[in-house]
Amino acid sequence: MKQIIKASEIYTPEISRKKHLIIEGNKVESISNNIKDYNLQEYKLINYSEYRVLPGLIDIHIHGGAGVGVMDGRLECIKKLSEYAFKSGVTSFLPTTLTTSKVKLMNVLAIIQYAKGQKYSSNIEGVHLEGPFINEKQAGAQNQNFICTPKHKYLQELIDSYQDLIKVVSIAPEIEKGLDVVDYFARKGITVSVAHSDATFEIMQKAFAKGLDQATHFFNGMRGLHHRYPGVVGAVLNNEECYCELIADGIHVHPEVIDLLIKIKGEKKIILISDSMQAAGLSAGSYALGDDKVTVDETGKAYLSDGTLAGSTLRLIDAISNMVQFTHLNFVQALKMATINPAVKLGLERKGRLEVGCEADFIVVNDSLDIIATYKNGNKVYEV
Numbered sequence: 001m002k003q004i005i006k007a008s009e010i011y012t013p014e015i016s017r018k019k020h021l022i023i024e025g026n027k028v029e030s031i032s033n034n035i036k037d038y039n040l041q042e043y044k045l046i047n048y049s050e051y052r053v054l055p056g057l058i059d060i061h062i063h064g065g066a067g068v069g070v071m072d073g074r075l076e077c078i079k080k081l082s083e084y085a086f087k088s089g090v091t092s093f094l095p096t097t098l099t100t101s102k103v104k105l106m107n108v109l110a111i112i113q114y115a116k117g118q119k120y121s122s123n124i125e126g127v128h129l130e131g132p133f134i135n136e137k138q139a140g141a142q143n144q145n146f147i148c149t150p151k152h153k154y155l156q157e158l159i160d161s162y163q164d165l166i167k168v169v170s171i172a173p174e175i176e177k178g179l180d181v182v183d184y185f186a187r188k189g190i191t192v193s194v195a196h197s198d199a200t201f202e203i204m205q206k207a208f209a210k211g212l213d214q215a216t217h218f219f220n221g222m223r224g225l226h227h228r229y230p231g232v233v234g235a236v237l238n239n240e241e242c243y244c245e246l247i248a249d250g251i252h253v254h255p256e257v258i259d260l261l262i263k264i265k266g267e268k269k270i271i272l273i274s275d276s277m278q279a280a281g282l283s284a285g286s287y288a289l290g291d292d293k294v295t296v297d298e299t300g301k302a303y304l305s306d307g308t309l310a311g312s313t314l315r316l317i318d319a320i321s322n323m324v325q326f327t328h329l330n331f332v333q334a335l336k337m338a339t340i341n342p343a344v345k346l347g348l349e350r351k352g353r354l355e356v357g358c359e360a361d362f363i364v365v366n367d368s369l370d371i372i373a374t375y376k377n378g379n380k381v382y383e384v
Contacts, residue, residue, distance in 0.1 A: 001025065002043045003378065004035055007053040007364070012354045013335040021053055023360045026377035030356055048364050051372050054335060055354050056091025056361035057316045058342040060168060061128055061217065061245055061273035063096050063289065064311075065280035070095045071290045073104065075111050082121040084281055086382040088315045089371045091361035092125045092343075092351055094167055096275075098290040099131030099142040102154060109162050116165070122376055125346065126167035129158075130216065133181055134196035135172035140221045141310035142196060143291055150181045163188060167346055170195035170216040173207035186211025191345065193245070196221040197232050204235030208242070214345070217275050218244040218261070219253050220309065237264050243345055245273045246337075248319040248326065249312050251301050255326035262327055271345060272319045272338040277302055277311030317369050 005021040010031055022029040022038065032038075063070055066084035068077035078095065085093050095112050097105060115121040131142050133150045148154075150171075158166065168191040173182050182192045194207065195216035200223070204212075215222070215236045223231035236242050244265055248258060252275075262270065274280065279287040279296040287294045289302070289310045296302045300313040316338050323334035343352025350358045360378035365371060374382040 003046060004043045005046050005048060005053060007048045007051060009052045011054045011335060013055055013332055013339050015332060023378045026360055028354055028356055028358045028360050051364045051366055054363050054365060055339045055352055056363055057089045057338045058352055059090045059093040059274050059316050060271060060342050061096050061275050062093050064278040065276050067278055067282060069278045071098050071108060073108050075115060078111055078115040079120050082123055085123050086374045089317045089363040089374055091123050091376050093123055094126055094128040096128040096130050099146045101146055113165050127165050128168040129166060130170040130195060133171040135175055135198045137198045138196045138221050140196060141289055141292060141304055141308055149176045155184055159188060166190055168193055172197035173212060174199040174203045179206055179210055182207050182210040182212045194232055198223045199232050201230040201235045204232055208239055213241055214243040216245050217247050243269050243271055245271050247275045247312055248272055248322045249314040250322060252309060259327040267333050268341060270337050271342045272316060274314045274316050275312045276314055280313045321369055
């Protein structure tokens with residue numbers, strides 16, 4: 001099918017002076033102002049002239065939303081999560097697991113792999129493993145009962161069954177055999193991200209050398225920065241190649257610290273994430289994150305009974321808006337952190353931008369960034 005999408009503004013994510021997005025099949029054919037060059041009888045004309053068109057958002061860290069979670073272990077929950085993602089403007093995402101038993105993890109991965117092949121979950125790009133190879137000292141909301149020392153047989157089973165599915169593995173490199181795990185997954189082409197870690201600066205240097213190049217929900221669940229002991233945070237800030245996941249909700253990281261992070265790391269090494277859990281998209285109340293009960297208050301803050309933060313209720317589109325509000329960034333700069341940056345990190349060469357030959361994954365928004373419509377591969381998958 002051929003389509004011409006007319007918009008008030010088109011972001012590639014750079015803002016374009018042209019108003020028409022030309023789509024052929026599932027790809028972007030061109031962006032043009034002069035549609036007289038096209039045989040309009042061959043195209044379906046769609047008028048979004050009051051709205052803006054943006055590249056589809058990419059969320060590499062999401063545990064749940066709309067009342068369901070990845071760890072629920074049911075196909076219908078993954079389907080509903082995919083629907084919630086589309087509704088939130090996310091056209092590509094990584095369902096993210098939690099620390100759990102080997103049996104349950106393998107079952108959840110099997111369900112995600114099946115869902116990934118279905119049209120209703122066409123936005124699933126793979127999976128993000130958060131745990132179980134983490135440090136109990138920095139466990140946060142992860143279930144400490146299932147934290148374990150990595151064994152080669154376990155790692156081999158993960159790779160033998162799900163190498164093509166697993167895109168990111170979050171681990172603590174300082175645990176027993178942790179550096180070996182970094183090396184093992186990095187050699188398989190999987191992003192290795194430091195998380196729930198009490199590593200020293202020196203251990204982090206060894207992990208970087210083994211292939212670790214990302215930090216999960218940066219600042220949270222890791223040894224902080226001290227002027228005499230740089231820790232995980234100091235090591236990541238001092239490494240120009242290391243990406244940082246960022247939960248820009250104003251709860252997990254103070255806005256002034258977010259602005260400082262940008263000044264240190266630059267725009268290209270920050271990836272906005274939701275880290276959302278079951279309650280995302282719903283009202284305040286009691287919910288679940290894996291095996292734990294979570295309270296969500298009126299501000300959207302999600303926490304365990306002891307006050308530990310337990311994921312977020314953030315939408316990725318709101319994270320973009322927050323970045324403009326919290327920092328010195330403009331809209332285009334913030335948008336890249338949820339489109340091009342994660343696409344580059346995951347090797348999704350034809351996603352995260354609207355250019356000739358790229359996949360026609362895009363969203364339609366109003367000036368308040370409310371999602372009006374979502375398109376995946378040129379097909380409308382959500383409309384308000």
